[in-house]
Amino acid sequence: MQYYSTRGNTAKVSSAEAIIKGLAPDGGLFVPAERPGIFDIATLPDSSYHELANHIFKIFLSDFTEEEIEAAVKNAYTPTVFDHPEITPLYQVAEKEHILELWHGPTYAFKDIALQILPHLLKKALNKTGEDNEIVILTATSGDTGKSALEGFRDIPGIRIIVYFPEKGVSEIQKLQMTTQEGNNVSVAAVKGNFDDAQRGVKEIFNDPIFGDKLAARGFRLSSANSINWGRLLPQIVYYFWAYLRLVKQNKIVKGDKVNFIVPTGNFGNILAGYYACTLGLPVNRLICASNQNNILTDFINSGLYDSGRKLFLTISPSMDILISSNLERLLFELTEHDSEVIEGWMEELKTKGSYRVDKFTLNKIQNLFYAGYADDSKTLATIKSVYNDNKYLVDTHTAVGKAVLNKYLSENNDNCHNIILSTASPYKFASSVMKALRSIPEKESELEVLNKLARITGTTIPKNLACLGSKKIMHKQVITHDTMRDHLLNTLAIS
Numbered sequence: 001m002q003y004y005s006t007r008g009n010t011a012k013v014s015s016a017e018a019i020i021k022g023l024a025p026d027g028g029l030f031v032p033a034e035r036p037g038i039f040d041i042a043t044l045p046d047s048s049y050h051e052l053a054n055h056i057f058k059i060f061l062s063d064f065t066e067e068e069i070e071a072a073v074k075n076a077y078t079p080t081v082f083d084h085p086e087i088t089p090l091y092q093v094a095e096k097e098h099i100l101e102l103w104h105g106p107t108y109a110f111k112d113i114a115l116q117i118l119p120h121l122l123k124k125a126l127n128k129t130g131e132d133n134e135i136v137i138l139t140a141t142s143g144d145t146g147k148s149a150l151e152g153f154r155d156i157p158g159i160r161i162i163v164y165f166p167e168k169g170v171s172e173i174q175k176l177q178m179t180t181q182e183g184n185n186v187s188v189a190a191v192k193g194n195f196d197d198a199q200r201g202v203k204e205i206f207n208d209p210i211f212g213d214k215l216a217a218r219g220f221r222l223s224s225a226n227s228i229n230w231g232r233l234l235p236q237i238v239y240y241f242w243a244y245l246r247l248v249k250q251n252k253i254v255k256g257d258k259v260n261f262i263v264p265t266g267n268f269g270n271i272l273a274g275y276y277a278c279t280l281g282l283p284v285n286r287l288i289c290a291s292n293q294n295n296i297l298t299d300f301i302n303s304g305l306y307d308s309g310r311k312l313f314l315t316i317s318p319s320m321d322i323l324i325s326s327n328l329e330r331l332l333f334e335l336t337e338h339d340s341e342v343i344e345g346w347m348e349e350l351k352t353k354g355s356y357r358v359d360k361f362t363l364n365k366i367q368n369l370f371y372a373g374y375a376d377d378s379k380t381l382a383t384i385k386s387v388y389n390d391n392k393y394l395v396d397t398h399t400a401v402g403k404a405v406l407n408k409y410l411s412e413n414n415d416n417c418h419n420i421i422l423s424t425a426s427p428y429k430f431a432s433s434v435m436k437a438l439r440s441i442p443e444k445e446s447e448l449e450v451l452n453k454l455a456r457i458t459g460t461t462i463p464k465n466l467a468c469l470g471s472k473k474i475m476h477k478q479v480i481t482h483d484t485m486r487d488h489l490l491n492t493l494a495i496s
């Protein structure tokens, strides 16, 4: 399978190249150039997550050998890294409601599913292409990608990892997770502003050929661990099928029955993987796109107008505090039957006017598959509480947004489908908000103190890498601005 850019101005590349490059040189995103065909659900391997992952990876990474893929899958999804043998276990909370726990990796957010395997794939890709530059992974994070990428890439020879997070846009625990990061090839800096500022800075660096040449002359090549990298999206397709096959195995559905997936959404990466799963033949009724108060995607899916001219709210689900959802470009490219001219036009409008409107035909296609809704913070808190009271199950703030939007969907639709909510983070990652939902807490209590309280009250256990956070040394204290990101990068690499 080959890949090309959504903007249509680059030659086709192998999957190895697409993974190394991250972003296409014309500013677009890499997508499969061919349709991979449709799976026969009845013949998909369902005995282990690994077998299923191998099966799906082999189709999209056709320039990798089977042995390479199997080794990567085996090394990434091991018990020393993921604390559940099913990797993404499915937990039933009500008759037709299931929660797909995507946070059993080392940093307790769903990003680990992709970012634990991406380094293995990247290393193999580098061998294939004979790359001899040192790779610099540049990552903007709304909180979870950063830590997950740092854990995935730390101490890997030939690779550096640099993470930029919005100074005031992440939770206290997310920040501590990143600023205490150990490893000989890691660098972390806070960027003044919000996630979009950090993401814009990273994209500008990627799209600056002169800067790229300067780095290349010094033996460095940039790559991305953000979900603009195809290598981030691909591993996420697997768990959509896995969840479905589990329901079949548990006799809750029969093969062919349609289900709904509810996806707490920010950069549109996770839900886009669900879309690709649909194109591969996964029987899906609706993909439900759940947003927080930054409900730009809700408005877009309901109206066809993508309008970023609005204020970004800092919410209790910070990993979704995003106005420019990069991966939407891939969806639009697919829905317009790969019309890169149209895509380029819309993206140009977004850049210059801050908005674009898709045509009726495309909007219809979107609305046939997607449903969109949002929940503000107070609804989110109320949802955490009611899920806990009704189901004795603790959800984090992002997952609660998903549940709240599902409730709204169910009040409007009666499709009789099973519903699978993608749970994107452990409740402990957002302990203060979760605690606040269950009972009031003193204003001044630090998030680390709250961890203990949450464990005591709910009788659950603090995940081990969070329990030790308080005793870790802060290694990274730098605060920079969007304008000084290039300088910071050069300094980090000790060149100028």
Ligand SMILES: *Cc1c(COP(=O)(O)O)cnc(C)c1O
Binding pocket: 109, 110, 111, 144, 145, 227, 264, 265, 266, 267, 268, 269, 270, 271, 319, 320, 398, 424, 425
């Ligand atoms: C990243 C993240 C999201 C949003 O996922 P996208 O792929 O960016 O849409 C939702 N919840 C959590 C906890 C996350 O870390």
